Amino acid sequence: MGKDKRFYNSTGKFLMTGNEALVRGCLESKINFIAAYPGTPTTDISETFSDLLAADPNLGEFITQHWAINEAVSISQAAGAAWTGARALAPMKHVGVNVASDALSVITLNGPNPGSLVLVVGSDPGSLGSHQEQNERFYGWMFNIPIIEPQTPQDCHDWIKIAFDVSQKHDIPIYFRTSTRSAHSRGFVNVNEIHLEKGNQVFVRDIPKYCSLPPHAINNHIRLYQRLEAVQQQIKTLHINSILPGDNKTGIITSGIPYGYTLEALNALNLNDVPVLKLGMIHPLDNGQIRDFAKDLDRVIIVEELEPFLEVKIGEILHKERVRAEVIGSQYFPKYGEFSIGLVASSLAKIFNVSTAGIAGQVTRAQEHFNQYAPIIPKRFPTFCAGCPERATLYAIRKATNELANTVVAGDIGCYVMSFFPPMETSDFIICMSGGLSAAIGIATQTKQNIIALIGDSTFLHTGMAPLADAVSNNSNITLIVFENNWVAMTGGQPVLGLTEGKLSIETITQAIGVKWVRVADPYKVDATVDLIRKARTEPGVKVIIIKRECMLQRSRARAGQIRRLEAGGKEVRKESYTIEACRMCGECFEKLACVAIRRTKDENNDTVMQIDEDRCNLCSVCYQLCPNNAVKKNIHNVCGEEVKI
Amino acid sequence: MWRGGEDLMVAAKVKGDHRIFNCVLAGTAGQGVITIKRLLEFAAQEAGYEECFGSEMHGLAQREGAISSHVRLQRIISPNPRENIQAPTICYGDADLVLGFEPVEVLRSGVFLAAKTKFVINDRTIQPILVNAGKEEYPSLEKIEEIVRGYTKDYIFLPATQLAIEQLGDAQKMNLIILGVAFGAGWIPHISIENCEKVICRELRDSDLNLRALNIGIEFGTRTISRNK
Numbered sequence: 001m002g003k004d005k006r007f008y009n010s011t012g013k014f015l016m017t018g019n020e021a022l023v024r025g026c027l028e029s030k031i032n033f034i035a036a037y038p039g040t041p042t043t044d045i046s047e048t049f050s051d052l053l054a055a056d057p058n059l060g061e062f063i064t065q066h067w068a069i070n071e072a073v074s075i076s077q078a079a080g081a082a083w084t085g086a087r088a089l090a091p092m093k094h095v096g097v098n099v100a101s102d103a104l105s106v107i108t109l110n111g112p113n114p115g116s117l118v119l120v121v122g123s124d125p126g127s128l129g130s131h132q133e134q135n136e137r138f139y140g141w142m143f144n145i146p147i148i149e150p151q152t153p154q155d156c157h158d159w160i161k162i163a164f165d166v167s168q169k170h171d172i173p174i175y176f177r178t179s180t181r182s183a184h185s186r187g188f189v190n191v192n193e194i195h196l197e198k199g200n201q202v203f204v205r206d207i208p209k210y211c212s213l214p215p216h217a218i219n220n221h222i223r224l225y226q227r228l229e230a231v232q233q234q235i236k237t238l239h240i241n242s243i244l245p246g247d248n249k250t251g252i253i254t255s256g257i258p259y260g261y262t263l264e265a266l267n268a269l270n271l272n273d274v275p276v277l278k279l280g281m282i283h284p285l286d287n288g289q290i291r292d293f294a295k296d297l298d299r300v301i302i303v304e305e306l307e308p309f310l311e312v313k314i315g316e317i318l319h320k321e322r323v324r325a326e327v328i329g330s331q332y333f334p335k336y337g338e339f340s341i342g343l344v345a346s347s348l349a350k351i352f353n354v355s356t357a358g359i360a361g362q363v364t365r366a367q368e369h370f371n372q373y374a375p376i377i378p379k380r381f382p383t384f385c386a387g388c389p390e391r392a393t394l395y396a397i398r399k400a401t402n403e404l405a406n407t408v409v410a411g412d413i414g415c416y417v418m419s420f421f422p423p424m425e426t427s428d429f430i431i432c433m434s435g436g437l438s439a440a441i442g443i444a445t446q447t448k449q450n451i452i453a454l455i456g457d458s459t460f461l462h463t464g465m466a467p468l469a470d471a472v473s474n475n476s477n478i479t480l481i482v483f484e485n486n487w488v489a490m491t492g493g494q495p496v497l498g499l500t501e502g503k504l505s506i507e508t509i510t511q512a513i514g515v516k517w518v519r520v521a522d523p524y525k526v527d528a529t530v531d532l533i534r535k536a537r538t539e540p541g542v543k544v545i546i547i548k549r550e551c552m553l554q555r556s557r558a559r560a561g562q563i564r565r566l567e568a569g570g571k572e573v574r575k576e577s578y579t580i581e582a583c584r585m586c587g588e589c590f591e592k593l594a595c596v597a598i599r600r601t602k603d604e605n606n607d608t609v610m611q612i613d614e615d616r617c618n619l620c621s622v623c624y625q626l627c628p629n630n631a632v633k634k635n636i637h638n639v640c641g642e643e644v645k646i
Numbered sequence: 647m648w649r650g651g652e653d654l655m656v657a658a659k660v661k662g663d664h665r666i667f668n669c670v671l672a673g674t675a676g677q678g679v680i681t682i683k684r685l686l687e688f689a690a691q692e693a694g695y696e697e698c699f700g701s702e703m704h705g706l707a708q709r710e711g712a713i714s715s716h717v718r719l720q721r722i723i724s725p726n727p728r729e730n731i732q733a734p735t736i737c738y739g740d741a742d743l744v745l746g747f748e749p750v751e752v753l754r755s756g757v758f759l760a761a762k763t764k765f766v767i768n769d770r771t772i773q774p775i776l777v778n779a780g781k782e783e784y785p786s787l788e789k790i791e792e793i794v795r796g797y798t799k800d801y802i803f804l805p806a807t808q809l810a811i812e813q814l815g816d817a818q819k820m821n822l823i824i825l826g827v828a829f830g831a832g833w834i835p836h837i838s839i840e841n842c843e844k845v846i847c848r849e850l851r852d853s854d855l856n857l858r859a860l861n862i863g864i865e866f867g868t869r870t871i872s873r874n875k
Contacts (some may be wrong), residue, residue: 015687015698128703151732152699185734186687187699244727258732267728268737342738342757362760366739371754373793377753378782380674380774382709418709423779591779595708600778610778615817 001399003055007048012192018183021153022120022176025160030197032086035066035074036614037462038491039093041122042131043181046091047494056133064194067497069201070433070462072103075119079107079173082115083210085200087164091120093129093137095432099108099463104173108143108221109212111227115199118163119145119177123387125305128180131413131430133336135306140175140283144224146231146285147175149256153187155240156539159280162238170234172227177282179305181338194507199437232284240280243290246273250352251293251325253314253506254303255279258339262303265345269354285313291321301351302329305339329433331487342367345576381421386597387556387618387646389549390416390483390525392495394426395593395626397452397481407450414456415551416483421592428452434463436473436482444476448535451478457506458488458496465509471542472514478538479543480515482506485551493554510544517543524549526625555646556618562644572641576619576634578636583631589623599624619646654745661746663722664729668736671749672755673860674772678821681850682745683715685825686834688845693837696723701734710775715783721836738740743833745824747806748772749790756793764833766824767865802827802870809862819859822846826863831871839864 006014007024016024023045036046037149049065060338064081068074071092078088092100100119107117127133140147142630146165150156158179163174167186210218235241238469244263252274266274277293279285294300300318302311313416315327328547332347333339348354355361384391390435394416404426411427412434419426431439440453455464460482471478484506488494498504510518521529529547536543563573580598590598590610597616603609612623612632624632669686673679680702687698697720718731739760746752746767769787777784787803793871794801804827806820826836829842839860846860847853 015684015691017702050781181701182735184703185699186684188691188697263728263732265736272726273730340735340738341733341740345737363738366757366760369796370759373753373756376783376785376789377750377756378774378777378784380710380712380751380754381776382675382711383775385709415709422776423781454780576752587780591781594775594779596775596778598778599773600780 002253003436003585004052006191007052008080008194009191011191013188015186016153016157016189017044017154017186018150018153018178020048021157021189022160022178023052024189024191025157027191027194027196029161029164030087030195031063031089031164032199033064033066033081033088034079034091035077035088037068037069037070037074037096038488038494039071039096039122040491041093041178041180042093042120043491043494045089045120059196062198067494068496071100075100075107076103077178078117078119079103079110079112081199082112082117084203084521085114085167087116087199088112089118089120091122092542094121094123094134095130095132097121097136097139099433101143104139104145105143106212106258108145108173109217109224110210111220111223112173113165114204116164117173118160118167118176122183123177124181125179128338131417131432133306137177137282137308137309139321144228145173145175145283146281147177148280149282150179150182150280151256151259151278152182153189155280156182157189157191159240159541162240166231166234166238170227170230172224172231177256181258182312187540220273228284230635232286235281235284236289237285238281241286242280243276243293244276244278246275248274248380249297250299250301251275251277251280251297252301252303253277253293253309253310255282255288258303258344260316261344262339262348264341265348268341268345269348269352269385271348271352271354276602278309282310283313285316285317287321290314290317291323292499294323294325297325300325300327301332301348302327303333303339303344307335349475381418383402383418383421383594383596384415385553385618386616386621387552387620388415389485389523389547389552389620390419391424391593391595392526392620392622393481393483393529393547394419394424395622396523396526396529396533397426398592400530400537401410401452407449407452408440410440410443410451410453412436412453412455413490414459414483416454416456417490419454423591433459434467437464437478438467440457440478441467441471441474441476444478452533453478453480455480455482457482457484457486457490457499461497461499461504465513468510468515469513475541477541479533479545482510482546484546484548487551487554489551489553493551506546510546515542517541517546518546520546520548522549523547524620524622526622552620559644559646564621566642566644572638574639574641574643575637577614577637578612578617578619578624579622579632579633579635580610580612580631582629584629585610585630588626588628589632593623593626595623664720664724666731667719667743668741669717669719669743669745670736670741670755670758671717671745671747672751672819673713674737674751675711675713675746676708677713678818679713679715679747682821682825683717685842685845685849686717688849689837689842690719692841692845695719695836697731699731701732712751712754714751743828745828747821747824749787752783753785753790754791759797761798763797763833764828765794765798765802766827766833767794767801767803768806768820768824769803770805770820800833802831802867804866806863809866810859813862814855814859816855819855822856822859823863823866826860827867827870828863829860830864830867830869
């Protein structure tokens with residue numbers, strides 16, 4: 001892989017996503033260590049580091065990148081590195097902070113010095129790449145962690161350096177809050193010199209600092225208030241808060257991506273006299289700056305996504321400072337979902353009582369016009385790739401249980417999260433990473449129904465081993481199906497720590513935990529898989545079926561490469577294809593299996609028939625095996641050619 | 647029929663070189679929507695655009711889902727930050743151009759469309775699973791075209807996937823054909839074809855094939871526009 005000059009050149013203006021800009025900023029601020037469990041929208045931070053390290057082994061002298069097994073491990077790894085004087089980064093998605101929170105609460109008490117620690121949190125208003133949209137900013141209040149929130153890729157680049165410096169100076173972790181939108185937006189970034197430097201590379205004992213138990217826990221708590229206050233005093237010197245002045249008696253305070261929506265909405269509404277305060281640091285707040293901004297105003301509008309956070313704090317500050325401006329926001333803006341320029345413009349038009357003749361009307365008309373034809377747009381749920389081993393397994397589960405009769409299916413987080421979407425509708429509930437198996441244990445105490453829990457290999461290693469040990473100890477009557485596809489597939493195919501390179505084995509782990517009945521199944525052998533799921537039902541206690549097939553997305557890419565190389569070398573490759581002839585439209589393949597390579601179309605007589613798109617089919621042969629009418633035909637070309645396994 | 651009256655939108659309010667150009671790219675996962683988005687941005691940089699901001703979607707959207715990306719370009723940054731691009735996504739009814747890699751996905755981006763919007767639309771459908779399962783209907787291409795015509799006459803429907811298969815032997819290249827049509831129609835301001843060719847050679851593997859795809863599109867776009875005049 002060649003070098004990407006955006007991460008090597010000393011100066012220049014480059015197109016970068018927020019995440020890429022953040023990585024570049026880290027390279028300019030002496031970063032030493034990155035630990036992360038994959039999670040949208042932060043995964044590509046670690047991936048970029050991983051690519052850079054692969055392209056330039058010399059970088060490894062200064063920087064180590066780890067895929068961690070979960071977020072509690074990654075944040076603690078990062079803290080450990082910081083305690084040897086390293087500059088450490090722990091990127092995680094918003095729900096990752098829930099997992100990390102136990103460790104984070106103590107790490108914050110201890111402080112990261114002599115090194116520094118920045119926690120990058122990718123929030124997700126609108127739940128664009130997550131199972132929920134929790135407002136994780138409150139962790140900043142709960143643990144007394146300063147939060148910096150960038151808007152543009154340039155902010156990501158510039159402010160990550162500030163985050164490291166503040167962390168270092170004040171012995172406090174910094175919470176660098178991006179969002180799905182800011183992390184995955186791309187824009188111009190002016191870069192500076194790369195700055196690489198090793199940490200102290202030694203741990204120095206300091207029991208009162210690193211052992212936050214009584215009495216040190218209380219002393220560190222006191223010290224934490226002092227550290228947070230010191231950060232608060234320093235805010236104005238960081239120059240990450242900025243004001244656009246204006247004469248209007250109503251002003252706006254906002255931060256991050258909503259600042260952009262606000263400014264464009266104001267321009268569109270011809271309200272360019274409204275003063276706007278953009279907060280780069282959203283916790284703690286610079287009380288003096290808030291007071292001075294609001295003291296001559298009648299109203300202060302807070303524009304923020306999700307639950308009121310700034311609104312609560314700013315209301316409190318203005319009350320204490322005896323500023324009379326009314327604080328408004330959440331009564332005009334939704335407390336859920338993602339904002340947009342259109343949404344902010346509509347709400348501001350109401351607050352400012354702007355007539356609907358201008359943009360406010362235009363926004364409404366665009367929406368109304370769209371609403372006229374929106375009902376004819378078919379839904380396009382995300383679903384499994386063609387040939388996905390998980391789709392084949394879901395089919396086998398439904399077949400083995402006679403369409404889920406008297407069966408409870410515990411879903412979990414991973415690609416198989418999509419199994420609740422129609423037409424499969426297989427999972428009954430989904431909680432969080434490994435929440436499915438845990439809930440299944442509870443269900444098993446109350447019912448004799450057939451309980452099947454789903455879990456991926458990476459999720460199993462993340463937090464699934466503990467509930468499995470619990471289930472074994474309680475002798476819970478559960479069949480656990482582990483998808484061992486070798487990749488963290490949902491986030492785009494990162495290696496499963498330990499598993500992809502063969503250091504760990506799910507089979508050995510589950511047996512060591514004490515599961516007596518462990519079987520391995522190939523989901524592309526439909527009947528055998530169905531039989532195994534049926535058999536598991538008749539066995540007592542915890543049963544584990546390991547579904548062993550590589551993620552088809554990864555496999556098909558590798559396979560295409562193998563075929564290209566063979567053909568380039570003049571070799572013939574044996575090729576298979578599947579076609580449908582004399583289809584009776586029974587629905588087994590297109591409704592129950594619901595493979596995306598099988599398309600509904602019309603034949604020459606204008607009759608509805610199903611057809612397999614050759615360019616999308618990944619040759620798993622599952623539809624060929626399950627068709628009750630033998631309508632799916634297998635064709636082999638170059639019979640004597642080299643075989644490349646699927 | 648669109649009854650929005652004249653477009654009074656954000657972009658139209660800012661005059662001259664500070665004007666913002668808004669493009670929506672709509673398709674499904676695996677069609678190369680983000681690749682084309684990035685090419686357009688690189689080409690804009692090559693052409694000297696001072697500001698560029700746009701949104702991509704990663705993660706969940708990869709799984710056969712709908713993809714909508716936005717590209718926003720501004721030739722000269724205004725000294726007044728209130729007139730500049732500040733958000734990575736565009737306002738409702740403010741799209742100048744839609745590149746539709748899949749027909750129904752153009753409608754899914756409908757909230758961004760208005761009378762000023764120009765459209766390039768591939769006619770090859772990718773049916774969602776519920777359509778294949780017989781649980782939902784995919785609207786006819788005639789119906790989709792009728793809705794587009796309700797906004798404007800400036801649209802080009804073309805068999806981009808078919809052209810890509812017939813002329814290039816690679817269905818995926820429909821994405822560069824679509825981009826080429828927009829260039830050929832003159833719907834991408836201030837970016838020359840040379841700018842675009844340069845970034846294709848720099849950023850993509852197999853640049854010969856990709857340049858051919860772009861030029862098939864350019865030719866199609868140019869021909870369609872001159873015929874309509």
